[in-house]
Amino acid sequence: MAEEKKIVIRRLETAKDLGKFMAKYYYELDEASKTGKEKIAWCTSVGPAEILRGLGFLTYFPETHSAMLGTTRMATDLIPVANALGYSPEICSYLTADIGAFIEGVTPLAKVFKGIESVPKPDVLVYNTNQCRDVQDWFLWYGNKFNVPVVGVESYRNVPEVTEGHVTGIVKQLENLIEPLEKVAGRKFDMDEFKNAVKLSRECSDLWEKCLAAAASKPSPLTFFDGTTLMGPAVVGRGTQKALDVYHLLLDELNDRVEKGLGALEEEQYRIYWDGMPVWGRLSMHSKLFAGLKANVIASTYCSSWIFSALDENDPFGSMARAYTELFIVRADKFKEDYIKNKLDFFGIDGVVYHDARTCPNNTNCRYGLSQRLQEQTDIPFVTIDGDLNDLRCLSDEQTKTNIEAFIEQLEERK
Amino acid sequence: MISNKIYVGTDVGSSRTKVAILDPDKNLIGYSIKKSGTDFYARAEECLESSLKAARASREDIIKVISTGYGRKNVAYADGSRTEIGCHAKGCFLYFPEPITIVDIGGQDNKIIKLDAKGLRTGFKMNRKCAAGTGAFLEEMAARLDVPLEDMNDLASRSTDMIKLGSFCTVFSATEVLENIRNGKNITDIVKGVFYSIIKRIIEMDSLTEKVIMTGGVIANNPYLVKMAEELIAGKIFIPEHPQLTGAIGAALYAMENDK
Incomplete structure (x- = not known):
């Protein structure tokens, strides 16, 4: 049997700083x-x-917690607990894993951070359905459990072009949140603090965008698999100075790699774009699978979803409404097609992997012919892998492996 | 012995292990097909021995071996491996050097592979994590109907009033089969319904453009499936001489390519 070469994936030093954050x-x-x-x-x-x-609230993001349930591979055993309560195996496995974990009284936080025994108790839950309807159902369950208020924004879906009508509607909903939230906070809303948070969020978004853009260099200093964990502060820390500080460090390291021509992989022959959610319980396996085939997954729709270029402290409500409605996930397919096409061009992509996540239709973009249309327009081939973000019962590793290997062989033939 | 240089392709599928031996002129000079069982290493070894014997060749004549299939990493004597997608494509293109759509029905999965005029893949699809439309589905249904697998082709061809099975799912289909047994339907009509279900599941996977080639063990053993597929797509379907061996032949062609 031919000897297999050792796979070299260069880890980023600043990953430790992001971990400390x-x-x-x-x-x-x-x-x-x-x-x-x-x-x-x-x-x-x-x-x-x-x-x-x-x-003045501290903010906790259950979706990040669910991703941790995925990476620690706790999710698959916890999902059935929520299934038994009537939350179907076909709905968001972030929701089912998280509720299952709560009922079972377990959390990956306790495994990773000594002294933490449970998720923090909420005083209020605030959603925006720009991600999906599931977040609303998810938060309502907890609102009932903790007997605390649940408020939120019901976003538009499948938006072709964001109009003033959309923005006005969302601004009104955002403004309506203030009064109930003031009651919970026990204090008045501070416009200056708010504007400052919008300013810092925008700066965080700009920095994160630059970090991701570094992957356009050949070889790319970054992989998608790095990005899925490096994006933590952009999700949980946006609107804070601390998030900016760590992204400055990350950007410096990435720029340094670019200057030195140092790629995240020792050999990068194929540059891949990933569309859809990561398979959290298989990050390492997938990272090694691609690296072993000299393929670097360098860019993704998912990691780019925390770029909010419309945010503007001078129009905080309006720009928030715009930024959170301009999001990829909220948009109609024509926008999505153009968006991905631009990314393929910007990053110099050879092939696209679409992850059809069984329980996450909103982050799965290959179910309405988009992948075929994009291949026709760009002549960049694609492959679809069936899987899920958290529910490992929904995937076959062997089939994923064969699909990815066959896809890289296809790209090799084209070179 | 026809030539002192031979190229070997070993395809370890979930159901059968196939070895093909090619001479430098790409002629198939020996082959072997055996049940894969649980010891892939041993089966690959046995198949190699049988096919060497058929080719009147010896191990010393082997220039290179490429393995493929589900157990491609379990072939101790292979110099390298390729996926079954690539090998089926290469194997088919040898016999049909033109733009083709390959439909392969394997034991565990189905594949649709599209090739351009140069034999380059323009796309491929495998079935989802489901047995519907695969050899495993046929085996399950044969067991439910209590008929030998090898009798299925003959039974289907004798049907006069096909039963339609509507489900995507093997388990649901089995329930439908039981319902028809309970209602006293003819076994021939049920088996034809099972065949129809297989063909439908595959045709639903992708658009069948260009010339359609069917391969795989299920086709090799059940030619009536091809006739039904032709009726369904209202067009001619082409079968290579050894439909079960195209993956192994493709692997041998890769062995030859890498040697040059």
Whole structure:
């Protein structure tokens, strides 16, 4: 049998700094939960975090917790617990894993951060359905459990072009959140704090965008698999100075790699774009699978979803409404097609992998012919892998492996 | 012995292991097909021995071996491996050097592979994580109907009033089969319904453009499936001389290519 070569994937030094950021973030929440000194708002991943900062809330993001349930491979055993309560195996496995974990009284936070025993208790839950309807159902379940208010924004879906009509509607909903949130916070909304949070969010977004853009260099200093964990501060820390500080460090390291011509992989022969959610429980396996085939997954729709270029402190409500409605996930397919096409061009992509995530239709973009249309327009081939973000019962590793290997062989033939 | 240089392709499928031996002129000079069982290493070895014997060749004559299939990493004597997608494509293109759509029905999965005029893949699809439309589905249904697998082709061809099975799912289809047994339907009509279900599941996977080639063990053993597929797509379907061997032949062609 031919000897297989050792796979070299260069780890980023600043990943440790980002890890420390996440640790501090969770310890701060844990402290607040135990002492009650600060109020905690649970927020959806692209919920109105800036408004919460303007009211002095600490924010906790259950979606990030669910991703951790995925990476620690706890999710698959916990999902059935929620299934038994009537939450179908076909709906969001973030929701089912998270509720299952809560019922079972387990959390990956306890495994990773010594002294933390549970998720922080919410004083209020705030959603934005720009991700999906599932976040609303998810938060309502917890609202009932903790007997705390649940408020939110019901976003538009499949938006072809964001109009003033869309923006006005969302602004009104955002403004309507202030009063109920003030009651929970026990204080008045501070416009200056809010504007500052919008300013910092925008700066965080710009920095994160630059970090991701570094992958356009050949070879790419970054992989998608790095990006899925490096994006933690962009999700949970947006609107804070601390998030900016770590992304400055990350950007410096990435720029340094670019200057030195140092790629994340020792050999990068194929540049791949990933569309859809990561398979959290298979990050390492997939990372090695691609690297072993000299293919670097360098860019993705998912990691780019925390870029909010419309945010503007001078029009905080309006720009938030615009930024959170201009999101890829909220948009109609024509926008999505053009968006991905631009990314393929910008990053010099050889092939596209679409992840058809069984329980996440909103982050699965290959179910309405988009992949075929894009291949016709760009002549860049694609492959679809069936799987899921958290539910490992929905995937076959062997089939994924064969599909990816066959796809890279296809790209090899074209070179 | 026809030539002192031979190229070997070993295709370890979930159901059968196939070895093909080619001479430098790409002629198939020996082959072997055996049940894969649980010891892939041993089966690959046995198949190699049988096919060497058929080719009147010896191990010393082997220039290179490429393995493929589900157990491609379990072939101790292979110099390298390729996926079954690539090998089926290469194997088919040898016999049909033109733009083609390959439909392969394997034991565990189905593939649709599209090739351009140069034999380059323009796309491929495998079935999802489901047995519907595969050899495994046929085996399950044969067991439910209590008929030998090898009798299925003959039974289907004798049907006069086909039963239609509507489900995507093997388990649901089995329930439908039981319902028809309970209602006293003819076994021939049920088996034809099972065949129809297989063909439908595959045709639903992708658009069948260009010339359609069917391969795989299920086709090799059940030619009536091809006739039904032709009726369904209202067009001619082409079968290589050894439909079960195209993966192994493709692997041998890769062995030859890499040697040059």
